[in-house]
Amino acid sequence: MKLNxxxxxxxxxxETVLVPTGKAKFSGVVRGNKTLGAVLELLRDETTExxxxxxxxxxxxxxxxxxxxxxxxxxxxLRKIGAIDE
Amino acid sequence: MMTNIYQIAEKNIEVTSIHRAVHRxxxxxRAEGEPDFRVEIGQADLDEERSRAAIDxxxxxxxxxxxxxxxxxxxxxxxxxxxHGSAVALDGEAYxxxxxxxxxxxxxxxxxxxxxGERAVxxxxxxxxxxxxxxxxxxxxxxxxGKHRLGENISAPLRxxxxxxRDSKNHIERITKAEAYPALxxxxxxxxxxxxxxxxxxxxxxxxxxxxxxxxxCNMDREAAEISYNGMKGTL
Numbered sequence: 001m002k003l004n005x006x007x008x009x010x011x012x013x014x015e016t017v018l019v020p021t022g023k024a025k026f027s028g029v030v031r032g033n034k035t036l037g038a039v040l041e042l043l044r045d046e047t048t049e050x051x052x053x054x055x056x057x058x059x060x061x062x063x064x065x066x067x068x069x070x071x072x073x074x075x076x077x078l079r080k081i082g083a084i085d086e
Numbered sequence: 087m088m089t090n091i092y093q094i095a096e097k098n099i100e101v102t103s104i105h106r107a108v109h110r111x112x113x114x115x116r117a118e119g120e121p122d123f124r125v126e127i128g129q130a131d132l133d134e135e136r137s138r139a140a141i142d143x144x145x146x147x148x149x150x151x152x153x154x155x156x157x158x159x160x161x162x163x164x165x166x167x168x169x170h171g172s173a174v175a176l177d178g179e180a181y182x183x184x185x186x187x188x189x190x191x192x193x194x195x196x197x198x199x200x201x202x203g204e205r206a207v208x209x210x211x212x213x214x215x216x217x218x219x220x221x222x223x224x225x226x227x228x229x230x231x232g233k234h235r236l237g238e239n240i241s242a243p244l245r246x247x248x249x250x251x252r253d254s255k256n257h258i259e260r261i262t263k264a265e266a267y268p269a270l271x272x273x274x275x276x277x278x279x280x281x282x283x284x285x286x287x288x289x290x291x292x293x294x295x296x297x298x299x300x301x302x303x304c305n306m307d308r309e310a311a312e313i314s315y316n317g318m319k320g321t322l
Contacts, residue, residue, distance in 0.1 A: 005280055010287040013264045019271060019287060022159075023278035029271050 001075075003043040007083045016040055018083060026081040032074070035060075039074045043084065049075060093117035094157065095166050095215040095226040095241075101153055102126040107146035108153050112229040114239045122164075125156040154213065154230050158275040162285040166217040167293075168275035172232075173209040173225045173244075174198050180209055180225045180242035181318060182216070183302070184273045185250040192232060194250060194304060197311040211236035216244060218292045246298035246318045253303030256310045258317030263291075266299040 003009065006024040010017050016037030018030035032040070038059060042052050049071060056067045078084050089102040092115040100121035101108065108127075127149050135148040135155070158168040171184035172191040176198065183191045191211075198206045209225050212232030217224045223244040231237030249261070249269045270290050277283045300318055304310035 006278075008280055008283050008287060010284070012267050012287070012291060013262075015264065015267075017267075017271070019276065019283065021278050021280050021283045022276045029268060031268070 001043065001048065002046045002085050003040065004083050004085050009040050009044065018078075020081075020083075024082065026083070028081075030077075030081070030083075035070045036074045036077075039071060039078075043078075091117050091119065091121055092229075094228055095161065095164070095217060097122040097161075097164060097166075099157060100124040103149055103153065104129070104132070105146040105149050108150040111150050115229055123160055125153055125160075127152050127156075131156075150230070154228075159277045159279060159282060161215060162277060162282045162289060164217070165219055165289060166215050166226075167286055167289050168213055169216050170213060170273045170275075171247075172211045173214045173227075173237075173242075175207045175209050175240075175242040176202055176205055176315065178242060179245045181245055181315075182214065182225060182247045183250045184247060184269060186272070189250055189252060190304070190306065191250055192234065192236070193306055194302075194310060194314070195236075197306070197308055198315070201308050201311040202315070207240070207242075208236045208238065209240060209242055216293065218289045218296065223293060223296050244297050246300055247293070248300040248302050248314060248318065250302050250304065252305070254305060256302075256304050256307070256313040258300055258302045258314050261299050261301045263294040263299065265301070266294055270294060 006021045008019050010019055018040055020026050039052055042055055053068050053071050087102055088106055088109055090109055091098055091100050092112045094115055098117050098119055098121045104127060131152040132145050132148050135152045171182045172195040173180050173182045174195045183194055185191050210227045210231045213230040215226045215228055224241050225244045226241045227237045227239050274290055277286060302314045
Protein backbone atom coordinates (compact mmCIF):
# COMPACT_ATOMS: atom_id res chain seq x y z
CA MET A 1 0.00 0.00 0.00
CA LYS A 2 1.03 3.59 -0.59
CA LEU A 3 -0.29 7.10 -0.13
CA ASN A 4 -2.54 8.08 -3.04
CA UNK A 5 -0.88 10.65 -5.30
CA UNK A 6 -3.82 13.02 -4.90
CA UNK A 7 -2.84 13.58 -1.27
CA UNK A 8 0.15 15.68 -0.24
CA UNK A 9 1.90 15.30 3.05
CA UNK A 10 3.05 18.59 4.51
CA UNK A 11 4.72 19.61 7.75
CA UNK A 12 3.29 22.90 8.98
CA UNK A 13 4.73 24.36 12.16
CA UNK A 14 5.91 20.92 13.29
CA GLU A 15 2.54 19.31 12.66
CA THR A 16 1.95 16.75 9.92
CA VAL A 17 -1.05 17.54 7.76
CA LEU A 18 -2.46 15.57 4.86
CA VAL A 19 -3.95 17.77 2.17
CA PRO A 20 -5.95 16.50 -0.80
CA THR A 21 -5.44 18.01 -4.24
CA GLY A 22 -8.41 19.65 -5.95
CA LYS A 23 -8.90 16.33 -7.78
CA ALA A 24 -9.51 14.18 -4.70
CA LYS A 25 -13.11 13.48 -3.68
CA PHE A 26 -12.27 14.23 -0.06
CA SER A 27 -11.99 17.99 0.44
CA GLY A 28 -11.03 18.27 4.11
CA VAL A 29 -7.62 18.43 5.70
CA VAL A 30 -6.32 15.66 7.96
CA ARG A 31 -4.36 16.76 11.02
CA GLY A 32 -3.22 13.99 13.23
CA ASN A 33 -1.31 12.93 16.30
CA LYS A 34 2.23 11.56 16.32
CA THR A 35 1.05 8.08 15.31
CA LEU A 36 -0.81 9.30 12.25
CA GLY A 37 2.10 11.52 11.29
CA ALA A 38 4.50 8.58 11.48
CA VAL A 39 2.14 6.28 9.55
CA LEU A 40 1.78 8.91 6.83
CA GLU A 41 5.54 9.31 6.57
CA LEU A 42 5.91 5.53 6.11
CA LEU A 43 3.18 5.53 3.45
CA ARG A 44 5.27 7.80 1.23
CA ASP A 45 6.88 4.56 -0.04
CA GLU A 46 5.24 1.24 -0.90
CA THR A 47 4.74 -0.69 2.34
CA THR A 48 2.45 -3.10 4.27
CA GLU A 49 0.59 -2.91 7.57
CA UNK A 50 3.07 -5.39 9.07
CA UNK A 51 6.04 -3.29 7.96
CA UNK A 52 4.44 -0.13 9.35
CA UNK A 53 3.84 -1.76 12.75
CA UNK A 54 7.40 -3.03 12.79
CA UNK A 55 8.82 0.42 11.98
CA UNK A 56 6.60 2.02 14.62
CA UNK A 57 7.76 -0.49 17.23
CA UNK A 58 11.33 0.60 16.62
CA UNK A 59 10.36 4.24 16.96
CA UNK A 60 7.85 4.30 19.83
CA UNK A 61 8.17 2.81 23.28
CA UNK A 62 4.74 1.17 23.54
CA UNK A 63 3.35 -2.39 23.67
CA UNK A 64 2.93 -4.05 20.28
CA UNK A 65 -0.83 -4.51 20.66
CA UNK A 66 -1.30 -0.78 21.26
CA UNK A 67 0.83 0.09 18.25
CA UNK A 68 -0.99 -2.48 16.06
CA UNK A 69 -4.35 -1.10 17.15
CA UNK A 70 -3.35 2.52 16.52
CA UNK A 71 -1.88 1.71 13.09
CA UNK A 72 -5.01 -0.24 12.10
CA UNK A 73 -7.19 2.68 13.19
CA UNK A 74 -5.05 5.20 11.29
CA UNK A 75 -5.13 3.08 8.12
CA UNK A 76 -8.92 2.63 8.36
CA UNK A 77 -9.37 6.39 8.57
CA LEU A 78 -7.09 6.96 5.60
CA ARG A 79 -8.82 4.28 3.53
CA LYS A 80 -12.20 5.89 4.20
CA ILE A 81 -11.11 9.14 2.56
CA GLY A 82 -9.42 7.38 -0.35
CA ALA A 83 -5.91 8.35 0.72
CA ILE A 84 -4.41 4.87 0.28
CA ASP A 85 -3.70 2.92 -2.89
CA GLU A 86 -3.68 -0.81 -2.02
CA MET B 87 -14.00 30.65 -30.16
CA MET B 88 -12.83 34.02 -28.86
CA THR B 89 -9.34 34.93 -27.70
CA ASN B 90 -7.99 37.92 -25.77
CA ILE B 91 -5.07 38.69 -23.48
CA TYR B 92 -5.61 39.92 -19.93
CA GLN B 93 -3.11 41.03 -17.33
CA ILE B 94 -4.03 39.64 -13.93
CA ALA B 95 -1.64 39.71 -10.96
CA GLU B 96 1.09 40.98 -13.28
CA LYS B 97 0.83 38.01 -15.65
CA ASN B 98 -0.33 38.23 -19.24
CA ILE B 99 -2.85 35.45 -19.74
CA GLU B 100 -4.27 34.52 -23.13
CA VAL B 101 -7.83 33.32 -22.67
CA THR B 102 -9.62 31.37 -25.41
CA SER B 103 -13.25 30.63 -24.70
CA ILE B 104 -16.38 29.29 -26.37
CA HIS B 105 -18.66 32.06 -25.06
CA ARG B 106 -18.20 35.84 -24.85
CA ALA B 107 -19.27 36.29 -21.22
CA VAL B 108 -15.85 35.68 -19.67
CA HIS B 109 -14.36 38.37 -21.93
CA ARG B 110 -16.98 40.87 -20.78
CA UNK B 111 -16.12 39.92 -17.19
CA UNK B 112 -12.40 40.50 -17.81
CA UNK B 113 -12.66 43.65 -19.95
CA UNK B 114 -11.01 45.94 -17.36
CA UNK B 115 -7.93 43.71 -17.46
CA ARG B 116 -7.28 43.76 -21.25
CA ALA B 117 -3.61 43.75 -22.17
CA GLU B 118 -1.30 43.50 -25.17
CA GLY B 119 1.91 41.61 -25.76
CA GLU B 120 3.20 38.11 -25.32
CA PRO B 121 1.25 35.91 -22.92
CA ASP B 122 3.02 34.35 -19.92
CA PHE B 123 0.63 31.41 -20.30
CA ARG B 124 -2.51 30.37 -22.13
CA VAL B 125 -5.89 29.13 -20.95
CA GLU B 126 -8.24 27.42 -23.38
CA ILE B 127 -11.68 26.11 -22.55
CA GLY B 128 -13.32 23.12 -24.19
CA GLN B 129 -16.67 21.43 -23.66
CA ALA B 130 -15.05 18.94 -21.25
CA ASP B 131 -14.10 21.84 -18.96
CA LEU B 132 -17.70 23.06 -18.91
CA ASP B 133 -18.94 19.56 -18.14
CA GLU B 134 -16.43 19.33 -15.30
CA GLU B 135 -17.60 22.65 -13.84
CA ARG B 136 -21.23 21.57 -14.15
CA SER B 137 -20.48 18.43 -12.14
CA ARG B 138 -18.95 20.60 -9.38
CA ALA B 139 -21.60 23.33 -9.39
CA ALA B 140 -24.17 23.32 -6.62
CA ILE B 141 -26.69 25.13 -8.80
CA ASP B 142 -27.86 24.76 -12.37
CA UNK B 143 -25.94 27.41 -14.27
CA UNK B 144 -25.49 28.51 -17.86
CA UNK B 145 -22.50 27.35 -19.91
CA UNK B 146 -21.28 30.95 -20.10
CA UNK B 147 -21.28 31.24 -16.30
CA UNK B 148 -19.57 27.88 -15.89
CA UNK B 149 -16.98 28.89 -18.45
CA UNK B 150 -16.00 31.94 -16.40
CA UNK B 151 -15.46 29.64 -13.42
CA UNK B 152 -13.46 27.20 -15.54
CA UNK B 153 -11.18 29.99 -16.80
CA UNK B 154 -10.40 31.12 -13.26
CA UNK B 155 -9.85 27.54 -12.13
CA UNK B 156 -7.25 27.10 -14.88
CA UNK B 157 -5.59 30.38 -13.93
CA UNK B 158 -5.54 29.35 -10.24
CA UNK B 159 -4.02 25.99 -11.19
CA UNK B 160 -1.13 27.76 -12.90
CA UNK B 161 -0.51 30.70 -10.57
CA UNK B 162 1.47 28.90 -7.81
CA UNK B 163 4.25 28.70 -10.40
CA UNK B 164 4.46 32.49 -10.00
CA UNK B 165 4.30 32.38 -6.17
CA UNK B 166 0.66 33.41 -6.34
CA UNK B 167 -2.46 31.79 -4.87
CA UNK B 168 -6.19 32.38 -5.10
CA UNK B 169 -7.71 33.12 -1.72
CA HIS B 170 -11.40 33.15 -0.97
CA GLY B 171 -12.01 36.37 0.91
CA SER B 172 -12.76 40.05 0.84
CA ALA B 173 -9.73 42.33 0.47
CA VAL B 174 -10.02 45.99 1.34
CA ALA B 175 -7.22 48.56 1.26
CA LEU B 176 -7.10 51.38 3.76
CA ASP B 177 -4.56 54.20 3.28
CA GLY B 178 -2.87 52.02 0.64
CA GLU B 179 -2.43 48.86 2.70
CA ALA B 180 -4.68 45.84 2.33
CA TYR B 181 -6.43 43.64 4.86
CA UNK B 182 -7.97 40.36 3.77
CA UNK B 183 -11.03 38.98 5.56
CA UNK B 184 -11.63 35.31 5.12
CA UNK B 185 -14.28 32.92 6.43
CA UNK B 186 -16.61 30.26 5.19
CA UNK B 187 -19.35 31.46 2.86
CA UNK B 188 -22.22 33.28 4.52
CA UNK B 189 -20.27 34.42 7.59
CA UNK B 190 -20.28 38.08 6.56
CA UNK B 191 -16.97 38.93 4.87
CA UNK B 192 -18.61 41.23 2.36
CA UNK B 193 -20.78 42.80 5.05
CA UNK B 194 -17.71 43.56 7.16
CA UNK B 195 -15.86 45.01 4.16
CA UNK B 196 -18.92 47.20 3.49
CA UNK B 197 -18.74 48.46 7.09
CA UNK B 198 -15.13 49.50 6.44
CA UNK B 199 -16.28 51.54 3.44
CA UNK B 200 -19.06 53.14 5.45
CA UNK B 201 -16.84 54.00 8.42
CA UNK B 202 -13.67 55.00 6.59
CA GLY B 203 -15.24 56.49 3.46
CA GLU B 204 -12.87 57.14 0.56
CA ARG B 205 -9.86 55.98 2.55
CA ALA B 206 -11.13 52.41 2.07
CA VAL B 207 -10.92 50.87 -1.40
CA UNK B 208 -12.21 47.43 -2.32
CA UNK B 209 -9.47 45.37 -3.94
CA UNK B 210 -11.69 42.34 -4.42
CA UNK B 211 -14.80 41.14 -2.61
CA UNK B 212 -14.56 37.42 -3.31
CA UNK B 213 -11.53 35.81 -4.95
CA UNK B 214 -8.40 37.97 -4.99
CA UNK B 215 -4.99 36.65 -5.97
CA UNK B 216 -2.21 36.90 -3.40
CA UNK B 217 1.46 36.94 -4.41
CA UNK B 218 3.89 35.82 -1.73
CA UNK B 219 7.33 37.08 -2.75
CA UNK B 220 10.53 37.42 -0.75
CA UNK B 221 10.05 41.17 -0.87
CA UNK B 222 6.55 41.00 0.60
CA UNK B 223 2.95 39.93 0.08
CA UNK B 224 0.70 41.67 -2.44
CA UNK B 225 -3.02 41.26 -3.01
CA UNK B 226 -4.40 41.80 -6.52
CA UNK B 227 -7.84 42.61 -7.78
CA UNK B 228 -9.27 40.14 -10.30
CA UNK B 229 -12.36 40.10 -12.52
CA UNK B 230 -13.83 37.44 -10.21
CA UNK B 231 -14.94 39.83 -7.50
CA GLY B 232 -18.22 38.48 -6.17
CA LYS B 233 -21.89 38.80 -6.95
CA HIS B 234 -21.89 42.55 -6.29
CA ARG B 235 -18.85 43.04 -8.58
CA LEU B 236 -16.90 44.94 -5.94
CA GLY B 237 -13.25 45.37 -6.72
CA GLU B 238 -10.75 47.16 -8.91
CA ASN B 239 -7.86 46.33 -11.18
CA ILE B 240 -5.41 47.38 -8.47
CA SER B 241 -2.93 45.84 -6.08
CA ALA B 242 -1.84 46.66 -2.55
CA PRO B 243 0.66 45.32 -0.03
CA LEU B 244 -1.14 42.88 2.26
CA ARG B 245 -0.70 43.73 5.95
CA UNK B 246 -2.92 41.11 7.54
CA UNK B 247 -5.25 38.20 7.06
CA UNK B 248 -8.21 38.21 9.40
CA UNK B 249 -10.36 35.14 10.01
CA UNK B 250 -13.85 36.35 10.59
CA UNK B 251 -16.44 34.79 12.89
CA ARG B 252 -19.83 36.04 13.90
CA ASP B 253 -20.25 37.14 17.51
CA SER B 254 -22.63 39.32 19.48
CA LYS B 255 -19.72 41.49 20.69
CA ASN B 256 -16.84 42.81 18.66
CA HIS B 257 -13.33 41.67 19.54
CA ILE B 258 -10.10 40.94 17.71
CA GLU B 259 -7.07 38.87 18.70
CA ARG B 260 -3.76 38.11 17.10
CA ILE B 261 -3.48 34.37 16.42
CA THR B 262 -0.55 32.05 15.81
CA LYS B 263 0.37 30.44 12.53
CA ALA B 264 -0.84 27.09 13.88
CA GLU B 265 -4.22 28.60 14.77
CA ALA B 266 -4.60 30.25 11.39
CA TYR B 267 -3.35 27.34 9.31
CA PRO B 268 -6.57 25.29 9.06
CA ALA B 269 -8.56 28.30 7.86
CA LEU B 270 -5.84 29.30 5.40
CA UNK B 271 -5.82 25.77 3.99
CA UNK B 272 -9.58 25.80 3.57
CA UNK B 273 -9.78 29.21 1.96
CA UNK B 274 -6.84 29.02 -0.44
CA UNK B 275 -7.42 27.25 -3.76
CA UNK B 276 -5.94 23.77 -3.76
CA UNK B 277 -4.71 22.77 -7.25
CA UNK B 278 -5.51 19.38 -8.74
CA UNK B 279 -1.87 18.97 -9.77
CA UNK B 280 0.09 17.51 -6.81
CA UNK B 281 3.22 19.50 -7.70
CA UNK B 282 1.27 22.76 -7.72
CA UNK B 283 -0.45 21.78 -4.46
CA UNK B 284 2.92 21.14 -2.80
CA UNK B 285 4.05 24.59 -4.00
CA UNK B 286 0.81 26.10 -2.68
CA UNK B 287 1.45 24.61 0.77
CA UNK B 288 4.92 26.17 0.93
CA UNK B 289 3.39 29.48 -0.17
CA UNK B 290 0.80 29.23 2.64
CA UNK B 291 3.66 28.71 5.11
CA UNK B 292 5.43 31.81 3.79
CA UNK B 293 2.22 33.84 3.79
CA UNK B 294 1.60 32.96 7.44
CA UNK B 295 5.14 34.09 8.31
CA UNK B 296 4.93 37.37 6.43
CA UNK B 297 1.56 38.91 7.31
CA UNK B 298 -0.27 39.60 10.56
CA UNK B 299 -2.80 36.89 11.45
CA UNK B 300 -5.93 37.76 13.39
CA UNK B 301 -9.28 36.34 14.44
CA UNK B 302 -12.18 38.78 14.54
CA UNK B 303 -15.45 38.08 16.30
CA CYS B 304 -17.91 40.63 14.99
CA ASN B 305 -21.48 41.74 14.62
CA MET B 306 -22.86 44.04 11.95
CA ASP B 307 -22.48 47.32 13.85
CA ARG B 308 -20.15 50.03 12.53
CA GLU B 309 -18.09 49.57 15.69
CA ALA B 310 -16.95 46.22 14.22
CA ALA B 311 -14.98 48.03 11.51
CA GLU B 312 -13.29 50.35 14.00
CA ILE B 313 -12.35 47.52 16.32
CA SER B 314 -10.99 45.33 13.55
CA TYR B 315 -8.93 48.14 11.96
CA ASN B 316 -7.57 49.45 15.26
CA GLY B 317 -6.78 45.91 16.40
CA MET B 318 -4.80 45.11 13.29
CA LYS B 319 -3.18 48.50 12.70
CA GLY B 320 -2.31 48.99 16.35
CA THR B 321 -0.50 45.72 16.78
CA LEU B 322 1.36 45.48 13.49
